[in-house]
Amino acid sequence: MTAQTIPAADQAVAPPVIELANAARWYGNVVAVNDVSFSLGAGVTGLLGPNGAGKTTLLHMLAGFLAPSAGTVHVLGRSPHRDPSVYRQIGLVPERESAYAFLTGYEYVRFNARLQGMRNADSAARAAIERVGLEDAADRAIGTYSKGMRQRAKVAGALVHDPQVLLLDEPFNGMDPRQRLSMMDLLGEMAAAGRTILFSSHILEEVERIGTEILVLVSGRLAASGDFRAIRALMTDRPHSITIRSSDDRRLATTLMADPAVFAVELKENALSVQTAHLSAFRRIIAVAGRTAGVRLMEVVPADESLESVFDYLVRR
Amino acid sequence: MTGPLVAFPEIVRLTLRQQLGRRRTLLLVLLAALPPLLALVYRAFGEVDVSGFTDSVFEPVSLTIVLPLATVLFGTGAFGAENDEGTILYLLAKPISRWVIVAAKAFAAVALSLVLTVASVLVAGAIEVVPAGSDGVSATEAYVGAMVVGSLCYVTLFLTLSLFTRRALVLGIGYSLVWEGALSSLLPGIANLSVRQYALGAADSFYQLHTEAARLSPTTALTLSAILIVVALALATWRLMRFELSGSTD
Amino acid sequence: MSAGNRLTASSPAGSIYDLGYRHYEGKRHGRWYAAWSLYVESLRGVWGFGRPMSAKAAPFILAGLYSFFAFLQLAFSSTLASEISSGQQVQLFAYDSYFTTFSLLLVLFCVAQAPEVVCRDQRYQVLSLYFTRAIGRADYALARVASLSTALFLALIVPMIALFVGDVLMKPDTISAIGDELPKALPAIPADLLIAASMASISLALSSYSPRRAYSAIGLIAYFLLMEAVPAIIYAVANHGGWSSADKLVLLTPITSLTGATDWFFGKALTSDYPATLGPAAYVLACLVSVGVFSAILLFRYRRIAA
Numbered sequence: 001m002t003a004q005t006i007p008a009a010d011q012a013v014a015p016p017v018i019e020l021a022n023a024a025r026w027y028g029n030v031v032a033v034n035d036v037s038f039s040l041g042a043g044v045t046g047l048l049g050p051n052g053a054g055k056t057t058l059l060h061m062l063a064g065f066l067a068p069s070a071g072t073v074h075v076l077g078r079s080p081h082r083d084p085s086v087y088r089q090i091g092l093v094p095e096r097e098s099a100y101a102f103l104t105g106y107e108y109v110r111f112n113a114r115l116q117g118m119r120n121a122d123s124a125a126r127a128a129i130e131r132v133g134l135e136d137a138a139d140r141a142i143g144t145y146s147k148g149m150r151q152r153a154k155v156a157g158a159l160v161h162d163p164q165v166l167l168l169d170e171p172f173n174g175m176d177p178r179q180r181l182s183m184m185d186l187l188g189e190m191a192a193a194g195r196t197i198l199f200s201s202h203i204l205e206e207v208e209r210i211g212t213e214i215l216v217l218v219s220g221r222l223a224a225s226g227d228f229r230a231i232r233a234l235m236t237d238r239p240h241s242i243t244i245r246s247s248d249d250r251r252l253a254t255t256l257m258a259d260p261a262v263f264a265v266e267l268k269e270n271a272l273s274v275q276t277a278h279l280s281a282f283r284r285i286i287a288v289a290g291r292t293a294g295v296r297l298m299e300v301v302p303a304d305e306s307l308e309s310v311f312d313y314l315v316r317r
Numbered sequence: 318m319t320g321p322l323v324a325f326p327e328i329v330r331l332t333l334r335q336q337l338g339r340r341r342t343l344l345l346v347l348l349a350a351l352p353p354l355l356a357l358v359y360r361a362f363g364e365v366d367v368s369g370f371t372d373s374v375f376e377p378v379s380l381t382i383v384l385p386l387a388t389v390l391f392g393t394g395a396f397g398a399e400n401d402e403g404t405i406l407y408l409l410a411k412p413i414s415r416w417v418i419v420a421a422k423a424f425a426a427v428a429l430s431l432v433l434t435v436a437s438v439l440v441a442g443a444i445e446v447v448p449a450g451s452d453g454v455s456a457t458e459a460y461v462g463a464m465v466v467g468s469l470c471y472v473t474l475f476l477t478l479s480l481f482t483r484r485a486l487v488l489g490i491g492y493s494l495v496w497e498g499a500l501s502s503l504l505p506g507i508a509n510l511s512v513r514q515y516a517l518g519a520a521d522s523f524y525q526l527h528t529e530a531a532r533l534s535p536t537t538a539l540t541l542s543a544i545l546i547v548v549a550l551a552l553a554t555w556r557l558m559r560f561e562l563s564g565s566t567d
Numbered sequence: 568m569s570a571g572n573r574l575t576a577s578s579p580a581g582s583i584y585d586l587g588y589r590h591y592e593g594k595r596h597g598r599w600y601a602a603w604s605l606y607v608e609s610l611r612g613v614w615g616f617g618r619p620m621s622a623k624a625a626p627f628i629l630a631g632l633y634s635f636f637a638f639l640q641l642a643f644s645s646t647l648a649s650e651i652s653s654g655q656q657v658q659l660f661a662y663d664s665y666f667t668t669f670s671l672l673l674v675l676f677c678v679a680q681a682p683e684v685v686c687r688d689q690r691y692q693v694l695s696l697y698f699t700r701a702i703g704r705a706d707y708a709l710a711r712v713a714s715l716s717t718a719l720f721l722a723l724i725v726p727m728i729a730l731f732v733g734d735v736l737m738k739p740d741t742i743s744a745i746g747d748e749l750p751k752a753l754p755a756i757p758a759d760l761l762i763a764a765s766m767a768s769i770s771l772a773l774s775s776y777s778p779r780r781a782y783s784a785i786g787l788i789a790y791f792l793l794m795e796a797v798p799a800i801i802y803a804v805a806n807h808g809g810w811s812s813a814d815k816l817v818l819l820t821p822i823t824s825l826t827g828a829t830d831w832f833f834g835k836a837l838t839s840d841y842p843a844t845l846g847p848a849a850y851v852l853a854c855l856v857s858v859g860v861f862s863a864i865l866l867f868r869y870r871r872i873a874a
Contacts, residue, residue: 063410065562082558085318088412097403102334114327115411117319157407341782348789351797358801362808373800382792390785397781486781487625487679490788499671 015077017041017165017196018062022071025057032057034220035071040198044191046207047200049217050315055200056095058217059169062198063092075165088116091158095169098150101143105134105153108142109160116161128160133182147174155183159190166190168199172206184210208307216314223314228307231314239263239275242282245299246272246290255293259285273303321420324413328421329428336394336429345387349437352379356445367446367453371524374445375460379438380516384467385493388430392475393485395426400479406562415557419476419550426472434464452524459524467516470542473549474512480556508532515542601702602710609714613680625679630722633672636660637726641733648737662727662755663833666762667826673766674791674822676722677715681770682783684711689778694874708869712771712862719763727755758832762825765854768861769821775868795820802841817841818853828854 016039025033033054049055060066061073064080064087073079080086099108109128113121129138132152137145142153151174159166166187172180187210191197201207207214208228216223224231232240246252249272253265256274261282264275276282279302290297355374359366399405408418442457471493479485497513508514518538533541608617615623640647640660647659660668688694697707731752738744773790774783798816805813818824823841827850830837837847 060562065406065409065560067561084409084412084414086412087410088318090410092406092410094403094406097406099407100331100335100404102338103331111327111331112407112411115319115324115408115413117323117412344782344786348793351793355797355800359804362804362810364804364808373803377796378793378800382789382796386785386789386792390781393781484621484625486784487675490678490784491675494671494675494788494792 014041017076018198019074020062020071021074023058023061023068023073024070025054025061025066026069031220033061033068033217036217036220036222037071038215038222038225040196042191042194042196043213044187044197044199044210045213045215046210047198047215047217048202048204048207048311049200050202052219053217054220055217056169057220059167059198059200063090063167088161089164091161091163091166093151093154093158093166093168093171095173099142099153099157102141104139104141105129105145105149105156106138108153109156112157113160118161124160124162125156128156131159131186132156133179148176148179151175152179152183155186164195166195166197166199168197170201171199172201172203180206204307204311214307216311218315224310228310232310239277240279240282241303242274242276243299243301243303244272244274244286244297245270247296247298248293251293252290252295252297255289255295256286259289261285271299318412318414321414321417324411324417325421325424328408328418329425332395332422332425333429335398336391336425341390345390345433348383348386349433352383352437352441353444356441359445365445365449365453367449367456370445371456371460374441375438375456379434379441379460380463380467380513381493381498383437384434384464384516385471385490385513387433388468388471389475389486389489389493391426391430392472393479393489395422395472395476396479400483405560409557409560416550416554418557419553423473423476423550423553426476427468430468430472431465434468435461438464455524459520459522462523463516463520466519466539466542467512470512470515470545473546473553477549477553477556480553505532509541512542512545514538515545596701598701598703598706601700602706605697605702605707605710606714606717609684609711610717613684613715613718622683626676626718629672629676629679630725633669633676633722634726634729636669637665637729637733641729641736644733644736647733651737660730662730662752663829663835665726665730666723666758666829670822670826673719673722673762674788676719677766677770678784678788678791680718681715681767681774681787682780684715685771685775686778686780686783689775689872690780692874694872698874704869704872705866708771708775708865709862712767712865715767715771716763719767720759723759723762724755727752727759754829754832754834758829761828761832761851761854761858764858765821765825765861768858768865772861772864772868775865775872791821795822811844814841814844817845818849821857824850824853824857827851 018038018040020039021037023033023036024031036058047055047058057066061068062075062080064075064083067081073081075086076089078086080090100111103111106125106129110121110125113124113128118124129135132155134149134152134156137149142150145153151171155168155171158168172183175183184206187197187199213226214228214231215225244252249267249270253267253272256262256272257265261278262274262276266273266275274282286297286300352374355378356370359370359374364370396405399408409415438457438460442453442460446453446456471489475485475489478488482488493513496507497511501507501511501514514533515538518533518535519542521538522535611617614626637660666673688697694707698704702710731748734748734752735741735744738747769790770787773787777783777786798820802813802816805816817827827837827841827845827847831847831851835847837845837850
């Protein structure tokens with residue numbers, strides 16, 4: 001596989017690496033995944049959702065361990081279910097299952113490399129170990145590792161064969177902040193090299209940091225997909241909230257109230273909180289308002305553009 | 318897809334390491350050491366008695382206790398840890414044919430079981446019956462043959478069973494004790510479905526056994542064993558192909 | 568209960584409010600209640616209650632099979648009765664030989680369920696939750712062994728009751744039949760108590776040494792099978808070689824010594840394969856000693872286990 005950076009604009013041209021069409025999965029009366037459709041190309045995508053939303057079920061379907069009850073699941077153009085050959089191109093990091101405790105980190109990664117049919121299993125294993133930062137502990141049994149180290153060993157085992165697709169279920173569980181940052185950098189590098197990476201999480205700061213593409217699953221349904229800022233902009237039935245610090249909040253408040261783009265203004269301790277339904281219109285008028293009121297604007301911050309508020313809104317809908 | 322020649326030895330190596338955990342091996346070695354110890358007791362009392370030893374030790378202890386217990390442990394243990402802890406994912410998420418995985422696991426478990434049970438019979442035989450002459454040699458050969466056939470059959474049977482139920486161990490023990498033991502004496506037809514009878518049938522070709530013993534001719538026994546092994550491995554492969562994970566906590 | 572703004576503590580800088588959570592200041596049950604609760608929960612667990620349906624399969628099937636033949640005899644009591652009265656010889660199951668015939672099923676019961684009783688807590692390392700409460704280490708062990716003993720006793724006594732009912736129904740006059748049969752059946756009670764205590768203490772003592780059910784089960788069945796077979800073999804060889812006192816070895820066997828003990832309770836001569844140089848009383852003694860020894864092993868295990 002040649003490593004290329006595929007710019008977002010060209011994604012429409014290259015065939016999607018992962019493609020779901022109306023995929024659903026149910027167990028008796030319980031619908032775990034309900035009519036989900038999306039397609040992914042190169043890059044990192046975060047799969048978000050509350051517990052019980054169906055994230056693990058979805059990942060298992062992508063990994064070929066569950067057949068969809070309806071719809072289709074395609075990875076690299078074919079269904080991964082009951083097709084072991086597809087695993088050459090997929091790396092899977094499951095959530096719960098721990099790696100063999102009696103093997104050393106290096107042996108475990110090399111085992112994975114050999115089972116993937118790699119000729120240079122030894123050097124590939126060493127390289128993978130280095131990439132996740134486990135060189136120091138590579139010759140100790142995995143049973144002696146801390147939780148974060150075990151996670152990293154699992155990741156090393158999943159990427160040793162340089163797969164096109166990497167599926168990770170809550171990969172940052174148990175990692176300390178520094179480990180998390182380096183793991184995020186690693187995933188970012190791989191994505192930049194043209195890999196398709198999908199990871200599930202419910203720690204929003206992680207997702208915000210790595211990539212902007214998200215898929216939000218709520219009760220088995222896909223509630224939103226795409227760039228979370230774009231999603232926020234689409235949430236027009238909820239007013240945007242902006243926090244402003246200025247030299248004279250009260251004067252600014254009165255001027256802003258006069259403008260039709262603004263529908264609520266709240267005076268807080270040291271700031272002004274403005275609610276507007278039309279963010280773009282507001283952007284145009286705020287500077288003018290400041291000049292009209294003769295007030296100096298020191299800080300204008302969108303208060304709820306965070307992923308957290310987007311998520312919150314989508315989950316409660 | 319990774320070729321079987323690469324994947325097979327790798328999985329065998331892993332399984333061997335998994336199974337040879339310290340405490341477990343020690344206890345099984347103690348178990349296998351029992352027939353030789355009994356042989357020593359016999360010699361201590363000056364007995365070199367081929368038919369007596371065969372009837373009292375080889376059959377009731379080696380065949381009826383050591384073989385089933387060793388094979389149940391190794392057979393259910395082949396996929397045991399992976400079943401319990403879910404690490405079976407790591408084997409299945411690889412571009413390897415399912416039959417290779419099953420074959421490798423079975424091979425490792427059979428090998429372990431064979432080494433243990435055959436060594437046990439050989440040492441016991443060497444101590445007790447071989448000094449009695451060619452009769453003793455035949456008896457030992459017979460029971461080595463029984464251990465071989467028994468290991469192959471029991472291990473593949475229990476391995477497959479462990480892929481279908483969580484209580485494979487208890488079922489295996491129950492099968493061996495109740496089905497093959499108690500019921501078999503009540504209902505003669507059961508001999509056709511009893512691994513112990515296959516083993517005895519195979520042994521019979523070497524040495525004429527005295528007890529209630531072999532009800533199947535050697536040919537029948539070996540044919541039925543071969544059928545059992547093939548069917549068991551095929552079922553295990555089929556099961557792995559249809560393996561599905563639940564959605565776990567999420 | 569209203570939270571109000573009751574203060575529990577206050578200083579100029581801050582206050583803590585009483586949210587109205589109730590403190591429990593009443594009487595607390597002590598150690599006996601805790602032990603009793605554990606005993607009941609454990610007994611239910613042996614039979615699979617409080618667990619998924621599949622957990623009920625093994626105990627009920629095995630105990631059911633054990634009782635099956637007694638119920639079979641009960642069901643056919645009218646047919647059998649007419650055969651007896653017409654003078655035919657009919658082979659019946661009797662109180663004193665029932666356990667001897669079907670003991671294998673109860674051994675399997677122990678092998679299946681004893682690991683369930685003691686392995687789970689060790690596997691998930693929750694023992695510290697028990698030992699830091701009113702219940703102590705010894706109480707824990709005793710409650711567990713009492714529960715398995717009770718379960719085994721129930722499994723043992725049900726077929727006895729079935730046989731009793733069957734035997735009474737086979738006779739024409741019910742009241743005198745009860746008077747006849749009761750003395751024959753009553754020894755079953757202390758005999759079954761001894762059997763239950765003995766098998767339970769052996770099973771739990773051995774099972775408690777491994778947190779994994781598989782190894783406990785294997786170890787247990789190996790013990791039962793080998794400790795029956797090996798003494799017999801050594802006895803046969805030794806006897807043949809002139810060492811007649813080797814028959815004392817029978818006292819080491821778990822099941823044969825129990826069948827010998829039941830002979831003593833029923834006042835019969837010894838029916839075992841071993842020679843009668845040891846009277847049945849010796850068997851009873853051996854069984855009582857084994858209950859003591861294995862209970863001690865169990866207590867020792869739980870005193871020393873890291874929690």
